[in-house]
Amino acid sequence: MGKLLIVGVSLIYLALLFAIAYLVERSRKKGKSIVNNAWVYALSLAVYCTGWTYYGSVGRASTHGAEFITIYLGPTIACALFIPVLQKIIRICKTQRINSIADFISTRYGKNFSLGVIVTLCCVIGIIPYIALQLKAISNSFHVITASADSGSIGFWRNDSFYITLIITAFIIFFGTRSVDASERHEGLVSAVAFESIVKLLAFVLAGVFVTYGIFDGFGSLFDAAVKADMKHFFTIEGEHSYSNWISMILVSMMAMILLPRQFQVGVVENTDERHLKKALWLFPLYLFIINIFVIPIAIGGTLLLGNSTDADTYVLSVPMHFNQSLLSVLVYIGGLSAASSMIIVETIALSTMVSNHLVLPAMLSSSYFRANSERSATRQILLIRRASIIVILLLAYIYDTFIASYFSLVSIGLVSMAAVAQFAPAIIGALYWRKASRKGAITGISVGFIIWGYTLILPSVINAGFLSPAILTEGPLGISWLKPQSLFGLQEFDTLAHALFWSMLFNTASYVVVSIYSKLNAQEIFQADVFIDIFNAETIADRRSVWKGTAYYIDINRLLSNFIGEERAGKLLASYVQRHKLSVDAKEADPRIVTFAERILSGVIGSASARFMISNITKEEQINMQEVLSIVRESQQVLELNKELKKKSIELQKATDQLTTVNEQLKKMDSLKDEFLYTVTHELRTPLTSIRALSEIVYDNPDMEEEQRQFYIESITKETERLSHLITQVLNLERYESGRQKLHLSSVDINQLIKEVIVALTPLANEKRAVIDFHIPNSMHIVQCDRDLVRQVLYNLVSNAIKYIPHRDGKISVAVFAEYEELKIWVEDNGKGIPTKLHTLIFDKFFQAHNQTLQKPEGSGLGLAICKRIVEMHNGRIWAENPATQGIRFVFTLPYNT
Amino acid sequence: MNAGSINMKKILVVDDDPYILMSLEFLMKKSGNEVMIARNGTEALDIIANNKPDLVLLDIMMPDVDGYSICKHIKQTKELKDIIVVFLSAKTHEADIEKGYKLGAAKYINKPFSTRELMKDVKELLGQ
Known part of the structure; x- marks a missing residue:
């Protein structure tokens, strides 16, 4: 295809990216965030799939079979395992305004300059070849699709991919350095990256569908053809070190998923909402799964159709071209361009932030010239530095691609980069969970790991490229055989990557742990450890923890912030902070909290170490001893917590007091009721006691009284004694029911049967009065859940009461049972003289009889009906008295009943 | 019983409890006085009006008219x-x-009471 066409298509595609980014930024300014959703977040994570994935996976599958999949298994496993780690990292970065992985590590270990430098250098050295690889992918695909020869090192200005790189550079500068605050999100850029993820997925899947279904008849026929051609390496794990290789690749890609600067950028810095993480952690693996479905089919198809004549790395593109599918070919080319460019964009942004904040700015800050001139727009200077960094990084990558890359094997560059950033893993994990982890430990660990990485992975490439004597590989440096870069200490069981990873991680972790254990932490390190490790509970305290003594002037802080983020924004931020915390701005000296706040804002712009440095410049008096500050902070924190605790306690106490007052009042009320009850009870007890005493004294004092009279008196004494004990029993029963101490022993009781029993028991008494107790037994059984003994008592009381009040001779009592909706009604009716309607409720009061004796009182305690009422109510039933049609009274009670 | 004796006084016993009433009737009769009984307040007022007693043994808690009211009536009636x-x-x-x-x-006198002391008190009050 014509070069002009392809260049034109490329330009149109890149213009489209510009448009998307621009529109998103514009709508964000209007307050609408398109980026703020989990789908965009997940798609932006897919920046993980680079041009290397796009073209290289097929290439690697063609030679190594299924092994390529390890690079995607790693992140998939990581998604499942690292949720809490990621959550913690995101929360820390948001609250501390951390904007890169170098910033993260240096902030955690005491806001240290040198750590930032080391991490940045590692990233730059480790990642630039990786960016170069993307440029290579772009130019390679360009040459394939235009069927032109690689212009190579003839002169980069004549290289067509150079112009594409230039456009990408412009894009990054335009959308990546809009705001000086690097911790602020680049929404336009992220949405463009998300869009690119869709494009590369679509293009790759289309190519796969074309190969699988267009050329072959689906997966079955494709695999059959492969088997016939004896290409079984696609389906097996083969090779000398294949298992160690699989494991090491999975491990390294697991770590890369978070630690690669671009992954840290999209996954952490650009994250808009922590909640997106949950959804993204299954969407992202799904994306990886889909994009890998057709890798093996394309590899098989490419091998079968094109054979070794074509570079396997270009199968994705060359197969459609082979079949003259121009449209598909252009689409696939665009997909590759999107995969490569998105990686370049994000990686460069991340690296440029690190380079400017951790390499250039610290150097400038320490120069007196800059400090003298920093009064004038620092914002512009920082943006300039960042733009320059972007250009330098891309230039370095371009130079690497053009002049150096050809000497090295390109295939493993991605893995080598991943192995480089893997060196941050121990320091990062320790940062989150290990309080004893020290700055010295982190510096030692990362340095040692990185040196071994270079020695075992980079040195062999350099030697293979012919820059150094191959004897170093075969004999060892200076003939020391246990120092051979590819079999350190005689370890030969692993392949190159596994070998390098094993030794670098081993020494890295070991030195990190050992040095940390033996080094003394300074105050800033302890402080930062607390902030990081306790991020989920210390957040609110963070503001109160003021490390700065109030020696900075408000006006200085305002000026400093204005320099870096602009006057308007600085004013706004400070004002809202002051308002939110109700601080005074009238004082010349700023509240320590404002100083801390300013430092945090500044961290987002220039990194924490530089921010600390700038702030320390405007605090006029000497900074007080950190250890002291720390102990003060801790103490006041304890006091604060104690205070909080006390306040909580006193609130609880107040509540308890209120409750007690209420209870007390209730008790008082109950007490007076109880007093009254007791008084009535003793009164009621005194009555039979009086007659017992009087009668017995009479009998005793009058031996000469008539025998018949004496007999009667003694009989009366017995009766009164019975009455007394009955009364006592009733009082105790009632007391037990009312206090709630009486438990119901529920069982299924046939009420009809129970009534019959009670009637039988009372028949002798009824017979004395020649009364008839009538009970018409219903046809059906009435089973009720109740306490048999208590309900029996109710029936007994009612029936025996009736017997008491019916006239002699023609007394008639009738008992009846009715099943009604959800309750059983039992009534006991007599033909006595009845009870006036106005008393129908009062008769259930305790000792009503005693207080109001229009009723004749032959016997009884005055508690019977009160007891009945209590028992019925305990069963959730009701009891009342009503007038029957004829003379007499009818007592009715109900019990809950399930038909 | 020598109803005509000069020293004989009329005693009214009022109580709603039949056994107490029975005991008091026995005791007062034994003291050699004329005894009238009332089982409630109404009966008592009736007897007091028609057959003025010298002494009333009066229960307080009674269903119809309580003892205090009866006492008040007595003391307010010339x-x-x-x-x-x-x-x-x-x-x-x-x-x-x-x-x-x-x-x-x-x-x-509080119930329960000693019959012996009651007898003594009644005799004293009647000047017997």
Whole structure:
């Protein structure tokens, strides 16, 4: 295809990216965030799939079979395992305004300059070849699709991919350095990256569908053809070190998923909402799964159709071209361009932030010239530095691609980069969970790991490229055989990557742990450890923890912030902070909290170490001893917590007091009721006691009284004694029911049967009065859940009461049972003289009889009906008295009943 | 019984409890006086009006008219106010007792009481 066409298509595609980014930024300014959703977040994570994935996976599958999949298994496993780690990292970065992985590590270990430098250098050295690889992918695909020869090192200005790189550079500068605050999100850029993820997925899947279904008849026929051609390496794990290789690749890609600067950028810095993480952690693996479905089919198809004549790395593109599918070919080319460019964009942004904040700015800050001139727009200077960094990084990558890359094997560059950033893993994990982890430990660990990485992975490439004597590989440096870069200490069981990873991680972790254990932490390190490790509970305290003594002037802080983020924004931020915390701005000296706040804002712009440095410049008096500050902070924190605790306690106490007052009042009320009850009870007890005493004294004092009279008196004494004990029993029963101490022993009781029993028991008494107790037994059984003994008592009381009040001779009592909706009604009716309607409720009061004796009182305690009422109510039933049609009274009670 | 004796006084016993009433009737008769009984307040007022007693043994808690009201009636009625009122009650609170004396009772005896002391008190009050 014509070069002009392809260049034109490329330009149109890149213009489209510009448009998307621009529109998103514009709508964000209007307050609408398109980026703020989990789908965009997940798609932006897919920046993980680079041009290397796009073209290289097929290439690697063609030679190594299924092994390529390890690079995607790693992140998939990581998604499942690292949720809490990621959550913690995101929360820390948001609250501390951390904007890169170098910033993260240096902030955690005491806001240290040198750590930032080391991490940045590692990233730059480790990642630039990786960016170069993307440029290579772009130019390679360009040459394939235009069927032109690689212009190579003839002169980069004549290289067509150079112009594409230039456009990408412009894009990054335009959308990546809009705001000086690097911790602020680049929404336009992220949405463009998300869009690119869709494009590369679509293009790759289309190519796969074309190969699988267009050329072959689906997966079955494709695999059959492969088997016939004896290409079984696609389906097996083969090779000398294949298992160690699989494991090491999975491990390294697991770590890369978070630690690669671009992954840290999209996954952490650009994250808009922590909640997106949950959804993204299954969407992202799904994306990886889909994009890998057709890798093996394309590899098989490419091998079968094109054979070794074509570079396997270009199968994705060359197969459609082979079949003259121009449209598909252009689409696939665009997909590759999107995969490569998105990686370049994000990686460069991340690296440029690190380079400017951790390499250039610290150097400038320490120069007196800059400090003298920093009064004038620092914002512009920082943006300039960042733009320059972007250009330098891309230039370095371009130079690497053009002049150096050809000497090295390109295939493993991605893995080598991943192995480089893997060196941050121990320091990062320790940062989150290990309080004893020290700055010295982190510096030692990362340095040692990185040196071994270079020695075992980079040195062999350099030697293979012919820059150094191959004897170093075969004999060892200076003939020391246990120092051979590819079999350190005689370890030969692993392949190159596994070998390098094993030794670098081993020494890295070991030195990190050992040095940390033996080094003394300074105050800033302890402080930062607390902030990081306790991020989920210390957040609110963070503001109160003021490390700065109030020696900075408000006006200085305002000026400093204005320099870096602009006057308007600085004013706004400070004002809202002051308002939110109700601080005074009238004082010349700023509240320590404002100083801390300013430092945090500044961290987002220039990194924490530089921010600390700038702030320390405007605090006029000497900074007080950190250890002291720390102990003060801790103490006041304890006091604060104690205070909080006390306040909580006193609130609880107040509540308890209120409750007690209420209870007390209730008790008082109950007490007076109880007093009254007791008084009535003793009164009621005194009555039979009086007659017992009087009668017995009479009998005793009058031996000469008539025998018949004496007999009667003694009989009366017995009766009164019975009455007394009955009364006592009733009082105790009632007391037990009312206090709630009486438990119901529920069982299924046939009420009809129970009534019959009670009637039988009372028949002798009824017979004395020649009364008839009538009970018409219903046809059906009435089973009720109740306490048999208590309900029996109710029936007994009612029936025996009736017997008491019916006239002699023609007394008639009738008992009846009715099943009604959800309750059983039992009534006991007599033909006595009845009870006036106005008393129908009062008769259930305790000792009503005693207080109001229009009723004749032959016997009884005055508690019977009160007891009945209590028992019925305990069963959730009701009891009342009503007038029957004829003379007499009818007592009715109900019990809950399930038909 | 020598109903015509000069020293013989009329005693009214009022109580709603049949056994107590029975005991008091026995005791008062034994003291050699004329005894009338009332089972409630209404009966008591009736007897007092028609057959003025010298002394009333008066229960307080009765369903219709309580003992205090009867005492008050006696002490407020010119022709009756010299009747000696003795309360016999299970109400043992200080305040109840005080109320009884304030209404003009000669004695307030708590139930249960000693029959011997009651006899002594009655004889004393009647000057026997």
